Amino acid sequence: MELTGVVDLIYAAALGEGASWQDVGDQLMNLMGAQRATLWLKDEGGAPGNVLMRADSYDKKYAQYVEIDPYRAAALEVGVEETMHRRGDVRLGHEIIPDASYVKSEFYADFGRISSRRYMIGGLICTTGVIPLGLHRDAAARPFDEADKRTLSLLLPHLQRALQMGARLAPVGSGFAAAALDSVPIGVIVVDHEMRVLYCNAEGTALVGNPRSGLSIVRDRRGSSANSSRLFAHHPADHAQLCRLVGAASRGGAGGGMQVRAHSSVLAADAATLSALVCPALRHLSSSARANMGTSVMHGAATVLARNLLRSSSLPARLLVELFGLTRAEAEVAVALAGGVTAEDVARKRHVSLETVRSQIRTILRKTGASGLRDFERIIALGSTMHAMSAARPVSGDG
Known part of the structure; x- marks a missing residue:
């Protein structure tokens, strides 16, 4: 399979659309x-595991040596900031x-010599934490070289964008029907390389x-693209950056993230109002795509995921207490988790042990009836949308 085919599989696996991480592996x-x-x-359930390969006897054996794996130890020493x-x-x-x-x-x-761990190539991915990616060859193979580095360096950014995209669209689950996307409190806008809008969800x-x-x-009324709609950012510098990211993603690059500012005539302060993540477009999100084409990257287009920074994207902690009977501490942990913070970060910020936070997570899942953290995120996302709609609805008098 060529490089573009692997890229397609990465996004499909991250979004649960017709491919698994084992297919990617x-x-x-x-x-x-x-x-x-x-x-x-x-x-x-929050338990870590290697998603790129099916579990076998290797995994049980590796568990005995994981603490002395020198590559793992080196990865643990790298923080989020350095990874970025x-x-x-x-x-x-x-x-x-x-x-x-x-x-x-x-x-x-004791382990690597007999388990295909002679030569290694890898990189670090940064989402809410640092995630190492590694590929290994046995002693009978040749070492990885600079050509292999160039190949993997083209794939690593796609892995990061796909994981970020999957995390932001987690409330939707698999099968991105328009109705499901309309329930997500994140803007999903698909544009072509000239910023013409192909799809836009309700948010x-x-x-x-x-x-x-x-x-x-805005409506473009000139030239061959007359009557088409184009996406633009009000702030000139932001629009230039958005065009660059969309152009890169539409040509097969991984895109990137940015913040978007309102026009100075709207807000006095030159502050960011949106967080935007630009990724390659998925074919089935375009209104021009034929039905049942399967999930693949639509070359020549990009997806812009936009989140409103001026509005909370999670339920207030007090409502979680009222709705699910959480304690105040549990509700605050739940809000942090729904915002994408890791259990380790929560423990560090709250000055408690990681085991305490993990115990609270188990209680949160039990009280909310969630089958796991992803299911919990769906519940919170739906509740956030309903809460936002309720807060925006004018209150009328009786009678």
Whole structure:
């Protein structure tokens, strides 16, 4: 499979649309000539696991040596801020751990030597935390080289964007029907490389209709594209950046994130009003796509995910107390989790142990009736939408 095919699979897996992470792992190993691939993500219950390969005897054996894995130890030393600075940075195994040190390590002598862990290439992905990606070859294979680095460096940003996109659209679940997208409190706007709008969900329509948001859709009445609608940002610098990101994503790049400011005539302060994430477009989100085409990246187009920074995207903690019988502490943890904060960050900010937070998460899931954290996020997203609609509705008198 070519590189573009792997990119398609990455977005499909992240959004649960016709492909699994194991499919991605199989194609990554095939593309990179590797025997093993690792990407550790948490399941709905919060337990981490390698999603790129089916569980086998290797995993049970690795569990005995995970604490002395030198590559894992090196990844744990890198913080979120440094990962953001090193975005897209791919390194060969010897650039992380000197080769002489690795082959003399207890990990390699007792485990790596007999388990396809001789040569390694990897990089770090940053979402709400630092996630290492690794590919491994055995001693009979050749080492990874600079050409392999260039290939993986093209895929790493797509993995990051796909995971971010999946997290933001988590309330929708699989099967992005228009009605489901309209329930998401995030604007979903699909545009072509010239910023012509191909699709806009209900929240996106509300955002572009609000002059405080910093984004608008205008009718183009000139040239061959007469009567088409185009997306633009009111602030000139923001519009230029948005066009660059859309152009990059529509040409097969991974896009990027930015903040959008309202026009100075609308808000006195030059403050951001929207957070926008630009990703490659998914074919089934375009109104021009034929039905049942399957999920794939639609080249020549990009998706803009926009979140209103002036409005809370989660339920107030007091409502979680009233609705689900959470304690105040549990409600505050729930609000943080719904906002994308990790359990580790919650524990650190609240000055409590990680086990305390994990115990609170189990209680939150039980009280809300959620099957896992993703299901909990759907419940909160739906409640947030209903709360926003209720708050915006004018109150009329009786009789």
